Amino acid sequence: MESTILNSSAVAVPLRGIVPAHIGKAHPRQRLARCSKPLQQPRLAKGPIVRAALSTEVDRDDAQKVEEAPKPVVKIDNQHDPFATVVSIQYGNRLGELLDTTAALKNLGLNIRRAKIRKTQDEKLVVNKFYITDAVTSEKVLRSSRLEEIRATIFSNLLYYHPEAQDGMAWGQKAHKPSTADPLRPLGPRKRGVSTTVRVMEDTEGSHSELFVDTPDRPGLLTAIVSTLKDLNVNVISAEVDTEGDQAKDMFYVTYHGDPLPPPMVQLVTNALQYYLSLSEVEKEESY
8 A cells, every 4th residue: 555645845735626715716905906996875765855845745735724724703693683592603614514513502402493504605604504592482592501502512513523623712622721830930910911801881772781892712701701790780681602713702781770881880890800801811821
């Protein structure tokens, strides 16, 4: 047998079928030269930019729709019809036949004697009128608590089907806005930003006085006004309740012991309403 002895100085011959690791690969200097080439900047995809532009346009359209939302107006009139209380509802041209409101009013124990729908020529404004009476007495609705129920029912239905209307109203979430006042602020004079205007004038026939109240609207406002007048022994004959957005513009026919209000009572009624209506609004924002 032949044997081969390899010394440390001998040259190793590669075996057949085995390739050294460096063969077929670039030299380290060549790899360094390749890596030193400037990297190409990736091209930005145009898709997200287009979608962002479209989303911005949609947001602008939504903002315009919100800005163009009409002001809800609800009026309760006990003056112009001798046999019924006239309830007018308008919210631009977004209201339909108000079948839900009709059913809700009937659930309050009211009869709807007739209804009218009036549209402007451009159909941008639709006014729905309901002529209602009490289901038991078949007479006008004169009690302030009942009138307040009618107001609350109409606004509840309006907010249910048109939640965007709450931005221009004093009902819904706006009515239950939490207080932001600092409870640790020291006591002292408070700035009252509530603007309440009260005017009293005698009727031309001299049978009663007309009381006008212009104040920010809120739930229970009508009841608060009538309750204040009763505390002063002022009798409310009838009322016309107008609510335009978040502002209430009400008119009352009142007497004092069957006669128009004398000058001292006019001053007392004016001061009392301005004080209590402003106080009730401030209590929403501040508490001690």
